[in-house]
Amino acid sequence: MAFEGLTDxxxxxxxKLRGKGKITEEDVKVAMRExxxxxxxxxxxxxxxxxxxxxxxDRAVGQEVLQSLTPGQQIIKIVYDEMTExxxxxxxxxxxxxxxxxxxxxxxxxxxxxxxxxxxxxxxxVKQGRRPLLVACDVYRPAAIKQLQVxxxxxxxxxxxxxxxxxxxIARASLHHAKSNNRDIVILDTAGRxxxxxxxxxxLKNIKEAVNxxxxxxxxDAMTGQDAVNVAEAFNNDLGLTGVILTKLDGDTxxxxxLSVKAVTxxxxxxxxxxxxxxxxxxxxxxxxASRILGMGDILTLVEKAQASFDEKKAREMERxxxxxxxxxxxxxxxxxxxxxxxxxEEILGMIPGLGKQLKGMKxxxxxxxxxxxxxxxxxxxxxxxxxxxxxxxxxxKRIARGSGTRVQDVNRLLKQFEESRKLMKQITDxxxxxxxxxxxxxxxxxx
Amino acid sequence: xxFFDRFKGKKREENEEKRKEANIKAEEDRAEKxxxxxxxxxxxxxxxxxxxxxxxxxxxENKRAGFFERFKQSLSKTRANIGDKIVNLVKTNKxxxxxxxxxxxxxxxxxxxxxxxxxxxxxNIRKSxxxxxxxxxxxxxxxxxxxxxxxxxxxxxxxxxxxDEKPAVIxxxxxxxxxxxxxxxxxxYRFKQENKKVxxxxxxxxxxxxxxxxxxxxxxxxxxxIKHQEGADPGAVVFDAINAAKARKADILIIDTAGRxxxxxxxxxxxxxxxxxxxxxxPSAPHEVLLxxxxxxxxxxxxxxxxxxxxTGVTGIILTKLDGTAxxxxxxxxxxxxxxxxxxxxIGEGMEDLRTFDPVLFAEALLEAGEENE
Numbered sequence: 001m002a003f004e005g006l007t008d009x010x011x012x013x014x015x016k017l018r019g020k021g022k023i024t025e026e027d028v029k030v031a032m033r034e035x036x037x038x039x040x041x042x043x044x045x046x047x048x049x050x051x052x053x054x055x056x057x058d059r060a061v062g063q064e065v066l067q068s069l070t071p072g073q074q075i076i077k078i079v080y081d082e083m084t085e086x087x088x089x090x091x092x093x094x095x096x097x098x099x100x101x102x103x104x105x106x107x108x109x110x111x112x113x114x115x116x117x118x119x120x121x122x123x124x125x126v127k128q129g130r131r132p133l134l135v136a137c138d139v140y141r142p143a144a145i146k147q148l149q150v151x152x153x154x155x156x157x158x159x160x161x162x163x164x165x166x167x168x169x170i171a172r173a174s175l176h177h178a179k180s181n182n183r184d185i186v187i188l189d190t191a192g193r194x195x196x197x198x199x200x201x202x203x204l205k206n207i208k209e210a211v212n213x214x215x216x217x218x219x220x221d222a223m224t225g226q227d228a229v230n231v232a233e234a235f236n237n238d239l240g241l242t243g244v245i246l247t248k249l250d251g252d253t254x255x256x257x258x259l260s261v262k263a264v265t266x267x268x269x270x271x272x273x274x275x276x277x278x279x280x281x282x283x284x285x286x287x288x289x290a291s292r293i294l295g296m297g298d299i300l301t302l303v304e305k306a307q308a309s310f311d312e313k314k315a316r317e318m319e320r321x322x323x324x325x326x327x328x329x330x331x332x333x334x335x336x337x338x339x340x341x342x343x344x345x346e347e348i349l350g351m352i353p354g355l356g357k358q359l360k361g362m363k364x365x366x367x368x369x370x371x372x373x374x375x376x377x378x379x380x381x382x383x384x385x386x387x388x389x390x391x392x393x394x395x396x397x398k399r400i401a402r403g404s405g406t407r408v409q410d411v412n413r414l415l416k417q418f419e420e421s422r423k424l425m426k427q428i429t430d431x432x433x434x435x436x437x438x439x440x441x442x443x444x445x446x447x448x
Numbered sequence: 449x450x451f452f453d454r455f456k457g458k459k460r461e462e463n464e465e466k467r468k469e470a471n472i473k474a475e476e477d478r479a480e481k482x483x484x485x486x487x488x489x490x491x492x493x494x495x496x497x498x499x500x501x502x503x504x505x506x507x508x509e510n511k512r513a514g515f516f517e518r519f520k521q522s523l524s525k526t527r528a529n530i531g532d533k534i535v536n537l538v539k540t541n542k543x544x545x546x547x548x549x550x551x552x553x554x555x556x557x558x559x560x561x562x563x564x565x566x567x568x569x570x571x572n573i574r575k576s577x578x579x580x581x582x583x584x585x586x587x588x589x590x591x592x593x594x595x596x597x598x599x600x601x602x603x604x605x606x607x608x609x610x611x612d613e614k615p616a617v618i619x620x621x622x623x624x625x626x627x628x629x630x631x632x633x634x635x636x637y638r639f640k641q642e643n644k645k646v647x648x649x650x651x652x653x654x655x656x657x658x659x660x661x662x663x664x665x666x667x668x669x670x671x672x673x674i675k676h677q678e679g680a681d682p683g684a685v686v687f688d689a690i691n692a693a694k695a696r697k698a699d700i701l702i703i704d705t706a707g708r709x710x711x712x713x714x715x716x717x718x719x720x721x722x723x724x725x726x727x728x729x730x731p732s733a734p735h736e737v738l739l740x741x742x743x744x745x746x747x748x749x750x751x752x753x754x755x756x757x758x759x760t761g762v763t764g765i766i767l768t769k770l771d772g773t774a775x776x777x778x779x780x781x782x783x784x785x786x787x788x789x790x791x792x793x794x795i796g797e798g799m800e801d802l803r804t805f806d807p808v809l810f811a812e813a814l815l816e817a818g819e820e821n822e
Binding site for chain 2: 037040041042043046109110111112113141142143144146147148149150151154194195196221223224225226227228230231248250251252253254256257276
C-alpha cells in the first residue's frame, strides 16, 4: 500500500523515542535528522522537508513537551499535527457554484490518469444525484475520445465529443449541449501536456476563459518524484488551480507528492485514486492520511467502508459473536467474503491501528485463489467441526484435505489463520471499547 | 529504508554522525543563500526558455540535426536543472570543503537520484578527489562526469533483435500511464526505418480503447497489429501473435501489455504467465523485456524495476517523457542497485523521438549545460 515504506521508517524512529522516559534536545535532533531522510526517500520535496522539520523541531523542543510525562508521544502528536496541516488540514469538497451547468476541468501531464479519473469523478457525482456530462477535449492522443466513450458507457454517463476539433470550441459547445440536455455538471477531460509546452498551456488558458470553470483540478501521479512541485507550480501559475487529484495511490509509492503538492501550491487534495475500478475514487482526508502514514491506522475510513458494504443486521449479529467469542469457521468464511467486497484485504487491515507491521508476513497469503481453497476446506468440514475447530485431529484433517482437494498443510494453515484472526478480533473489540470509554472516538459498531 | 542498515559498520556510523552534524549546519547556512539564489535562478530560467524556443525553430528547419545536438537539446531541461546547479555550485565554492559536498548531495537528491545513491556518488567523488589531490572545485566537474558515466555506462544498451530464430520478441511492460503504447509505436517506426518486418500484439485488453490506440499507431507507422476484443485473455493474444509472426516471417514482434502497479500480486502473476507463454512458443524468447518508466517518477521507479524484473526478467528500460523538467536522476539508482541498463529514452511526441540511450552522452549532457551558458 502507498506510504508503507514511509510508515515503516517513521515507526522505527518513533519507537526509539517512545521508549525513553526523558528526552533531550539532542534526542529530538537525532530523530528529526532521521525523519528528514525518511521523508526525502519518500519523494517529499526537498524544500518542503526542510520547512517541515524546522517547524516540528521548534515545537518539539519546547519546555512542556520535553518535561511532560510522555515526551515521545507528544512529539509524535506534533509530527501528526504538522503532517495533517501540510496536507491541508481538513478534507476539501468540490466547490461547485450556483450556475448551471457547473464546470470541472481536469488537467495534467501525460499518463497521470486524467481520463480514468474524470470517469470516476462522474460516477461519484452520479451517486450524489447529479447529472454530469463528460466532455472529450483530448483531441491529440490516439483513441482518447474512444476511451472516454467506453468509460462513459460503463458508468452510464453521456459523453460529448466533436472529433478532432479545436478543444476550445468543443468545451464551449459542450456547455450548450449540457443546457439543452438537462445535464448539471460538465467535466472536461483535457489532453495530457508538459507544463513547459507553452502552446498547449495557452490552449488550456483559452479553454478556461471560454467556459469559466468552477473547479480546475490537477491530476497528479502519486509516484511522481521531486518534479511534482515544478509541475504543480507551473499549472497553478498558468491556470489558478482549485484542487488536486492524486492518482495511483494504491501502488506501493511512499507518496511524497501528496505531502508536497499542497504545501507548494496551496491547493488542497480533493480526491485520491485508489484502484483501477471506476468506483475507486475517495475523498482525501489529510488527518486520516497522516494517521496512516504514522502507522496509527485509520479506523474511521475502515468503519465507513464497512458500513457501506455490510448488512446492518448481519453486522450486529457478527459483532455479538465476536464479543462473546462465538466466532466460528462458518462466520470466518462469510466474513472473508464480505471483507473482500470492501477492497483489498491488505489495505483494509492496514487501517487497523497498530496492525500495519504485523501484517507484513500475512499479506501474501490472501489472494483470490486462496479464498476458493479456504471455502473448499471449510465446506469439507462437518458442522460440528466448523463450530468447534478444536476437535479437528489428525485423521479429521486428512479427511478434510481429501474432501477439499487440498493438503493437510493447507488445512493446518487455515486453522492457524483462523486462530490468528480470532485473536485479532479480540484485540479490535478491546481496543474499540477502550476508545469508546475515553470518548475520543465515536462508539464503533464493528461489523466483525 | 535499508540505507541505514547498510551503513552498520561502526566506523562508518561515526563518520555518519559527523557528516549529519555538518549537514544540519550547512543547511542552516544555506537557507539564507537560497533566497538570493532563487532570484538569480529565475532570471536564468527565463533566459533558458528563450534559448529553448530558438532551439526548437532551428530543429524544425533542420530536422536531421546531429544526433548529439538533438539529444542535448531535448535534455536541456534536465541539464538546466542538474547541470546549472552543479556548475553554480562549482563557481561559488572554490574550495572542496564539506559544504561543497553537502550541497552536491542535495542537488542530486533533488534530481531524484535518491538518498542512498547520492551519498555513495558523493563519497566516491570525495575519495577520488582526495586520491588525485584535486583541491580545486572546477576540476571536480570532470570527476562527477566520470562517476555518473561509470555508473550508467557499464552495460550494453543495444537491443537484441538480430536473432537466428525469427521473430525476435520484445515484451513491453510497465505501470499505468508510463507511456508503453506510445513507446511501442516509436519502436516499431524505428525498426521499420531499418527495413525490418514488424508485427505488433495488442496485449492490453484491459484499459478502455487501448487496442484502438495501438491500432491507430500501427496504421500510422504502417505495421500489422494482432488483436482480440477488449477483455480477452492477454495470453491468448500473445499466443496468436507469435504464430502470426512466424507464419508471416516477421523479423520482430513487439507485445504491448496492460499497465499494472507492481504491488498488484495477481496482475504481476498474469504478466509472468504471458512471459511463460512466449517462452514456451519460442524457447529463446522474449529476447528483450523492456520496462517503460516515466522520467518524472521518483523513488518508486526502483521498486517498479525490482518487481517487474522478478516477474518478467526485465532486460532494459525505456525512460520516457525526458522532455519535461523531470531530472531523470532515478536512472542512476536503478542502474546501480539493480543492474538494469537504460536502453532507450523518449524525448518528445514525434515518431522519431525515441533514442538509444548513451550513458556518456547522458552524463555529459547532464553536466554541460552551465558551461554552454557562459
